[in-house]
Amino acid sequence: MTYDLWYWDGIPGRGEFVRLALEAAGIDYRERGRASGGGSADALVEDMQSPRKHPPFAPPYLVADGETIGQTANILFFLGEKHQLAPKDLAGRLWVNQLQLTLADLVAEAHDVHHPIAASLYYEDQQEEAKRRAKSFREERIPKFLGYFENVLKEQGRWLAGGETWSYADLSLFHVVDGLAYAFPVTMSKQSRRLSKVMALHARVGALPNVSAYLQSDRRLAFGEGIFRHYPELDG
Amino acid sequence: MTYDLWYWDGIPGRGEFVRLALEAAGIDYRERGRASGGGSADALVEDMQSPRKHPPFAPPYLVADGETIGQTANILFFLGEKHQLAPKDLAGRLWVNQLQLTLADLVAEAHDVHHPIAASLYYEDQQEEAKRRAKSFREERIPKFLGYFENVLKEQGRWLAGGETWSYADLSLFHVVDGLAYAFPVTMSKQSRRLSKVMALHARVGALPNVSAYLQSDRRLAFGEGIFRHYPELDG
Numbered sequence: 179m180t181y182d183l184w185y186w187d188g189i190p191g192r193g194e195f196v197r198l199a200l201e202a203a204g205i206d207y208r209e210r211g212r213a214s215g216g217g218s219a220d221a222l223v224e225d226m227q228s229p230r231k232h233p234p235f236a237p238p239y240l241v242a243d244g245e246t247i248g249q250t251a252n253i254l255f256f257l258g259e260k261h262q263l264a265p266k267d268l269a270g271r272l273w274v275n276q277l278q279l280t281l282a283d284l285v286a287e288a289h290d291v292h293h294p295i296a297a298s299l300y301y302e303d304q305q306e307e308a309k310r311r312a313k314s315f316r317e318e319r320i321p322k323f324l325g326y327f328e329n330v331l332k333e334q335g336r337w338l339a340g341g342e343t344w345s346y347a348d349l350s351l352f353h354v355v356d357g358l359a360y361a362f363p364v365t366m367s368k369q370s371r372r373l374s375k376v377m378a379l380h381a382r383v384g385a386l387p388n389v390s391a392y393l394q395s396d397r398r399l400a401f402g403e404g405i406f407r408h409y410p411e412l413d414g
Numbered sequence: 415m416t417y418d419l420w421y422w423d424g425i426p427g428r429g430e431f432v433r434l435a436l437e438a439a440g441i442d443y444r445e446r447g448r449a450s451g452g453g454s455a456d457a458l459v460e461d462m463q464s465p466r467k468h469p470p471f472a473p474p475y476l477v478a479d480g481e482t483i484g485q486t487a488n489i490l491f492f493l494g495e496k497h498q499l500a501p502k503d504l505a506g507r508l509w510v511n512q513l514q515l516t517l518a519d520l521v522a523e524a525h526d527v528h529h530p531i532a533a534s535l536y537y538e539d540q541q542e543e544a545k546r547r548a549k550s551f552r553e554e555r556i557p558k559f560l561g562y563f564e565n566v567l568k569e570q571g572r573w574l575a576g577g578e579t580w581s582y583a584d585l586s587l588f589h590v591v592d593g594l595a596y597a598f599p600v601t602m603s604k605q606s607r608r609l610s611k612v613m614a615l616h617a618r619v620g621a622l623p624n625v626s627a628y629l630q631s632d633r634r635l636a637f638g639e640g641i642f643r644h645y646p647e648l649d650g
Contacts, residue, residue, distance in 0.1 A: 231569065232509045235516045235562050245505050249515040251487075252508055269481050272492055273468045279485040280471045286522060294530045295543065296550035307531065307543045314532035326471050333467065 181207040182241040184226075184234075187219045189404030190353075192250045192285070193238040198349040199254055201392040202383075203261050211237065214396065251278045254346045263346045265339050274339050277330070277347040281354055284323045288357065289405045291315045291412060301409070312412035316365045320358065324373050327351055331375035336382065344383065351376070352383035357406030364413045417443040418477040420462075420470075423455045425640030426589075428486045428521070429474040434585040435490055437628040438619075439497050447473065450632065487514045490582045499582045501575050510575050513566070513583040517590055520559045524593065525641045527551045527648060537645070548648035552601045556594065560609050563587055567611035572618065580619065587612070588619035593642030600649045 181200065185193025193211075200207045209215020211222035222237065234248030240256070247253050255275050258264035264274040289297075294311040295304040327338070334340040338347045355376060359366045370377050383389055392398055401408070417436065421429025429447075436443045445451020447458035458473065470484030476492070483489050491511050494500035500510040525533075530547040531540040563574070570576040574583045591612060595602045606613050619625055628634055637644070 229569075232505070232512070233562075233566065233569075234512070235519075235559075247508055247512065249512045252512045252515055255511065256504075256508055268492075269468070272483055272488055275491065276468070276470070276483065276485045276488045279488055283471075283522070286519070290526065290530075294526075295546045296554070298550060298554055304546075307546070310531045310540075310543070314534060318532070318534060323471075326469075330469065333465075333469075 179206075179243065181205065182210045183207050183238065184210045184217075184222055184241070185212070185238040186222065187212045187214075187217075188399065189402055190357075190399050190406075191238075191404045194353055194399075195250050195346075195350050196238050196240065196253050196257070197397075198353055198389070198392075199257050199263055199346045201397070202344070202349055202386060202388050203257075203263055204388055205257070205261060209397075210241075251275065251282055254278055254350070258346050265341065265345065270339055274345045274347045277327075277338055278350055280323070280326070281347070281350045284319070284354060285357075285405055287315060287319055288354075288361065291361075292407050292409060301407075305411075308409070308412060313414070316362060316414050320362070320365060320369060324355075324358075324369060324376055328373050328376050331379060337379070344386070348379060348383055349389070352380050352389075355380045357401060360401045361406040361408050362413045363408070415442075415479065417441065418446045419443050419474065420446045420453075420458055420477070421448070421474040422458065423448045423450075423453075424635065425638055426593075426635050426642075427474075427640045430589055430635075431486050431582075431586050432474050432476065432489050432493070433633075434589055434625070434628075435493050435499055435582045437633070438580070438585055438622060438624050439493075439499055440624055441493070441497060445633075446477075487511065487518055490514055490586070494582050501577065501581065506575055510581045510583045513563075513574055514586055516559070516562070517583070517586045520555070520590060521593075521641055523551060523555055524590075524597065527597075528643050528645060537643075541647075544645070544648060549650070552598060552650050556598070556601060556605060560591075560594075560605060560612055564609050564612050567615060573615070580622070584615060584619055585625070588616050588625075591616045593637060596637045597642040597644050598649045599644070 183196060185191060210217035211219060230246055232246050234246060238250060239246055239248040240253045247256050258274060264271050291312050292301050292308050294307045330338055337344050339345045419432060421427060446453035447455060466482055468482050470482060474486060475482055475484040476489045483492050494510060500507050527548050528537050528544050529540060530543045566574055573580050575581045
């Protein structure tokens, strides 16, 4: 079976967390919202409006066997169970879900740094507020979140859920670190000194054969006008 | 077995979503962070620092049989499976989780209305920014989120996951509506006219015998300095 992944074209966005899991596990999927994947943004807008039993509030969503599954962490939970991208036991699956939700909180904050007033306004119309929010994000939130993951890895070892192999939460932490390094290079260069385990995990995920092949393919979109944005004035 | 619920004292907060599920289902629990429940805020701070296999990033967290489970939606997913507070089939469980995560997004936005710059600053130090953010929240976000749930109920019937009985997502929507009505009474009074199904669900949940008894008990804390805050200047 081939999954249909629906997400906006042009940016990695939240769809990237799902895409990374599909790519890392070698699972077949189609990009229904992306021109380069054979889909289109128009098709996405139209599909969002079609009536269905379980409508998504927003992309990304995955369609599998006629079922629509929305919310990034929920899609990953499903893929994790179905394709063994998380531990098998309940405690392990809940732990990986918990980590994913903590990353989702960080992602939402990373977005709101450049859009602290409204997603519907341009950055330029909330730039002063963004500068204020960025200070707290750089000095308090990034250290707190990434310090947490550093501590988790101290306890768990090579992977966030322990054991000998990655889970989807490891892929997501990889992408968050990637995004933060793109958006806040100065901050992350300083922070990375006290995040040796997080940075080692980032390198480890990037070197997984499927992930490495994906990152070099044209299926991997560059960062730009999405969640992670590089505005030097927000990087302190 | 008695669950240990750890959350800050003094406010309903995110702990309330867990508390409502425990109360509605008549599940035994102890309030370990709350003086009135036999716990204390000091005990919470101390417990957060104790080493454990699966540390939470932040409260609320639940301790059951020596396992710690963090992140509100994750705790509810666990309780939903263990105590039948969600449909039994996979598609139904994922749907309820998806709805819960959508409510979590709304809750995060409701918080950031009064703290658009930093959670670590006082409201008074970000009041002007809050006024700007509140406009978008009132005019765009509340209608979009609650309109979505109205449409879901049009499709599903009395309860968000269909069927003849409530799931934990229904309890959470109840609490979100309660919180929004407290924080934005003028806005919600206008909005409620086009939200007949959401408002009917709110009444239906509030009338469940266990929920009604809980709401009248001293275990239910009043809104105040938490996620949902009433500042008339933010209500338009």
